[in-house]
Amino acid sequence: MSTRWYPLYKRGNPQLRVFMPNFWMKLVNLEKITVPSNKVNFIISREMTKYDVKNYLEQIYKVPVLDVRTLNQMGKVRPNPFNKGQLIKDPDTRFAFVTLAPGTKFEFPDLKIDKQNEQMETSNEEVESSKQEFKKSVHASGQKYRPGVPTFFGL
Known part of the structure; x- marks a missing residue:
């Protein structure tokens, strides 16, 4: 069910239209519970x-779905x-517990968090080195009372 309003067809309008639903799904890893490899939570x-969840997964992502159970929390x-x-009051949530067809296994994608941590460390090192270069340039200019302030601010 879509809440979008589309204008009626008039002569001259393009005839090919794609109607996109206002639905969204978020993949969730429930770490407290051990789940078989053919079950996925959203x-x-x-x-x-x-039925919307089943059609969404089968027709858009081509995933064979055996069963869907939902829970309002x-x-x-x-x-x-x-x-x-x-x-x-916090907003209500709705969960979908999807069982995939026999023989299909699901594995969570690797999020590459280690690379992000390495990039963060290198960026921190670059910031520290730029701070040290700035301090050296300020002390080299010979200002002792107002370090870091350009000379055109002085009277």
């Missing part, structure tokens, strides 16, 4: 049904830390 749009209600008399 957080899905609240408007999606079991209420958001937590907690006190507002800024206003003592009010309560805050």
Whole structure:
């Protein structure tokens, strides 16, 4: 079910149209539970049904789906830390537990977190070296009372 409105066909309009649903799916790895290799968990749009999830995976991603089970989970209600008399409710979520066809296995993709950490370390080293070069250039200019301030600011 889509909430988008498309204009009616009029003579001269392009006849090929693609209707995209307002659905989204987020792949989730539940680390607390051991799951067989043919089961996958998703957080899905609240408007999606079991049949929407199955069609979405089969027709867009060409994944053979055997069964889909959904679960609505209420958001937590907690006190507002800024206003003592009010309560805050977190948004509700909907889960889809998908069982793939026999013989298909699913493995979570490798996210390459190690490369990102290495890039972060090298960027930190570059920042430190640039700070040291700046300090050397400031001390070389001979300003002792206002280091780091350009000379045209002085009176």
